[in-house]
Amino acid sequence: MRLALLTALTMVAFAANSILNRLALAGGHIDPASFAVVRLVAGAVMLAVLLGLRGRLAPLSARPNLAMVAGLAVYMIGFSFAYVTLDAGVGALILFGVVQVTMFAGALLAREPVPPARWLGACVAFAGLVLLLWPASGAAQGISLAGAALMVPAAVGWGVYSLMGRGAADPLGDTARNFLWALPVALLPLAVAGPLSANGAGIALAVVAGAVTSALGYALWYALLPALGATRAAVAQLTVPVIAAFGGVLLLAEPMTLRFALAAALVLGGVLLSLRRARA
Template identity: 60%
Template structure:
């Protein structure tokens, strides 16, 4: 039960990131580079304070650049720049579909045992995601936006796979943020854009709360979830984000949303069952 509750809380945090980023870019409160940079810097600051607060000399272990930093940076920048062109639906479909493929591939390559029920859950959940987010035939897909979101998907998939092996989730998350933040600022210098105080607030909440704390929580539960189950679980995020859009962004919802949500959450429930 504890794992289920923590998993639900983590997925809500992930969905909140989508809502905050979508809100900032849609209203013109922030550009993609400034939003990503502030998100990384504030996240790094919050995590550094938490590391100091627990009174252990851990910072000597932080300066170790690696795949965690690179994959987090790919996700953060790809996600922000993708949403300058993509609508929320197709963007989420590319992101979480790509994450599922990446993590399932990682599970297969590392010979993780994947029960039949988990494969079935993945299929049901992904079919619901397609029902919810599949664009109309008249929708054109911007190549740049799609490529950026695909990069974000692979980045987040790799970041999640790395989390299975971390013995100290808070330190691992802090390390990735602290090392990625300067590169995020460099990206802002190379590709400058504007940001309002409202945009700063949205990016700070995303970075300090739903990203930094959410990702540390994600790393803490991933060893118990495994790659395959973690991949399917994340397919619930677009449904949660869409519900958040209805509540906070006045977005409409219809029968298709209800059917798709039932499929996604049903598939996640199947995947979360023990074999």
């Protein structure tokens, strides 16, 4: 029960990242390169403070895992830029669909056992996401190929980051080090795009996304990954678009439709099926 509750809390944090990013970019409060940089800076500062309170800043000076740093940086940059042109629903479908494929592939390469119920749950949950998100894009509107091209590597980056994080001995310290080392990579698009362009609201949204829903959410995710395993972690993340959609209903007065209710039931039912422990 504790694992399920903490996993649910982490998924809420992930959904909040999407909402905060869309609010900042759609409202014209900040450009995508600046959002990624401010998000990483805020996250690194928050994690450094927590390490300082713990009395152990040593992880910040330890040798980084370059694969994890690259995965985090690619995710942060791609995520920010993709949502400039992608519909939120389509973007979430691409992101978490590719994350699921990436993590299942990693599990198979590592020869992690995948029970039949988990395969079934993954398929049911993914079908729910398609039902919920794909029609929302509107066939006549089409999909931004540029946005999709940015979201796919972002999803692979997050999938790799999650796979590599399963062996973390110090979730808080490792997350802090990854944020710190990913920052120089995130500065590259900002150097090309020009100086930071943001108002107070944009910076505030990026700071919350970095310090709270990213830094704390990712550290918690790191701590949960060893218990979840790659495939259960992949399926659990399919709840994020549903949670974000619920946020739209509650916070933005978006209508509750029968399609939404059916899709949510499929996704949550599939996740519950996948999270069941296989019988010996």
